[in-house]
Amino acid sequence: MEIPNWLLKQASLNPNRVAVNDGTTAYTFAQLVPLVAHRAGQIQAQTDQPRVGVMTHNNLAGYLAALGVLAADKTIVWLNWRLAPEELSRQIGDAGLDLVLVDDQLADRYYGGHRVLCSELTAGTAPAAVLTPTVDLDAVASIMYTSGTTGQPKGVLQTYGNHLASAISSSLNLGVLPNDLWLCVAPIFHISGFSILMRGLIYGMGVRLVNHFDAQVVNQILEDEPVTIISAVPYMLKKMLEDVQANDHCYSSAFRLVLLGGGTIDRATLNACEESGLPVVQCYGMTETCSQFVALSAEEAPYHLGSVGKPLFTTQLRLVGEHHEIEIQTPALTPGYLNQPAKFAAKHDGDWYRTGDVGHFDEDGFLYVDGRLDEMIISGGENIFPAEVENVLRQYPGIQEIAVVGRNDQQWGAVPVAVVVSKQPVDFQQLEAFGREHLAHYKVPKVYLQTDALPKNASGKVQKFRLQDLVANA
CATH class of the missing domain: 3.40.50.12780 (ANL, N-terminal domain)
Known part of the structure; x- marks a missing residue:
């Protein structure tokens, strides 16, 4: 036409x-x-x-x-x-x-x-x-x-x-x-x-x-x-x-x-x-x-x-x-x-x-x-969507950027791991406690890493597949 x-x-x-x-x-x-x-x-x-x-x-x-x-x-x-x-x-x-x-x-x-x-x-x-x-x-x-x-x-x-x-x-x-x-x-x-x-x-x-x-x-x-x-x-x-x-x-x-x-x-x-x-x-x-x-x-x-x-x-x-x-x-x-x-x-x-x-x-x-289906983490039979967790933890004071990915776990199948960008050192225990106030406990990451920057592509989107290597041995 x-x-x-x-x-x-x-x-x-x-x-x-x-x-x-x-x-x-x-x-x-x-x-x-x-x-x-x-x-x-x-x-x-x-x-x-x-x-x-x-x-x-x-x-x-x-x-x-x-x-x-x-x-x-x-x-x-x-x-x-x-x-x-x-x-x-x-x-x-x-x-x-x-x-x-x-x-x-x-x-x-x-x-x-x-x-x-x-x-x-x-x-x-x-x-x-x-x-x-x-x-x-x-x-x-x-x-x-x-x-x-x-x-x-x-x-x-x-x-x-x-x-x-x-x-x-x-x-x-x-x-x-x-x-x-x-x-x-x-x-x-x-x-x-x-x-x-x-x-x-x-x-x-x-x-x-x-x-x-x-x-x-x-x-x-x-x-x-x-x-x-x-x-x-x-x-x-x-x-x-x-x-x-x-x-x-x-x-x-x-x-x-x-x-x-x-x-x-x-x-x-x-x-x-x-x-x-x-x-x-x-x-x-x-x-x-x-x-x-x-x-x-x-x-x-x-x-x-x-x-x-x-x-x-x-x-x-x-x-x-x-x-x-x-x-x-x-x-x-x-x-x-x-x-x-x-x-x-x-x-x-x-x-x-x-x-x-x-x-x-x-x-x-x-x-x-x-969230994305290919990013979903299944932990102990529960579905965790990283975007939901990121949106909550991002509200913690001092957090500039955060990305959550899954890491293989023998007991739970997979567990969420958070990678954080901040200008100052982050108290991960306090961050975890903050998460527990706003999320179901199984959604809260138990492992945290701090880095200078998240890997991104030319469009500015976080490349989570590159974070997998970072968190594999965390």
Whole structure:
């Protein structure tokens, strides 16, 4: 099925509405068309391949390059600039790329022979492309490589139809207002960032780009500018909250909410946000579904702290098996993994997609995500989900980061072990006592290790498989 080209449609419907700005420069939808067409023409002159890599910060140069790839009728392959050269080369090879567009600020991050800097793209002299008036909803718009916390990343195919279904479901939950301005500080090479760009084109909504996350900078923008929504992950929210509490920020009257995804968060932080006037709406999604498929509404959020909400309008969800694995059906679901059909097939239970997460509903039908099935620890026949334990122990004074993993045990089968990051020595006996006040005793780790940093991948997710070696002999 084909529908009107999103950019051209917005340029027709809302030509003078600001589509994107970075705090210094702004472009309307009408102004974007020739800029994007020029870049599309340069891309078409550079490669005949169907996919083009993009490596960029959240800036206008990267935004225009990405839209140029789409306007050239090619697929964006998002490349995470934090990856090691070997990892980047592997993904570039897997995607069959012979053109990688690189933000000038990241020129030292990639030196491949098919690199073209964004400034070189802008300076190109090839004729501008004639933009295709429609988009095919089955065509793959973007490919993102999953984080790979337990193995090699998979290239997730994301169609225009996937992005559209996700945007529609989100709009039916959060609403879309004429003055909406979505602050994009989540990296656009992640779905939490790129989905904002796509929603801007679908909704006719402004996007405020922020190069990188700094809590003070973000809070000042929310105070001074008419931003209505920001997407954040728990780390960002906690830093924003600390700055709000320390500097007494008062957000603009236009501000509506923080859409929180990207992992679990402790109830104490959510309570503090509510007390500080920081409206948080939790959601649950993944790269494979082009962002959230479960979310709270703004009205429900204060009354269901800790829940990720209810399945969005186009989502079907069920809990399956002894451990209540979350399975879904949604038109936002990827059609597959690049070059890995067997792995995608293995994720299915008939027509249902197995998320690998475990959860439960409360009596009102709100979903709570308990943790990852592959991280679950079975100790003496009891199921322990590390995320639940981490969220409690993280509230202990002085704890910066904490990760809980299982260690084989002859008596219990496995026992939970906590690895802690703190600026000062931690009294593990006191930490264990704190845990026993808030958790069932079998969930409380009996062994604790303190380290300078937790091993993480380029997306900032803890690589728990690397912690297994650390705790094996603890």
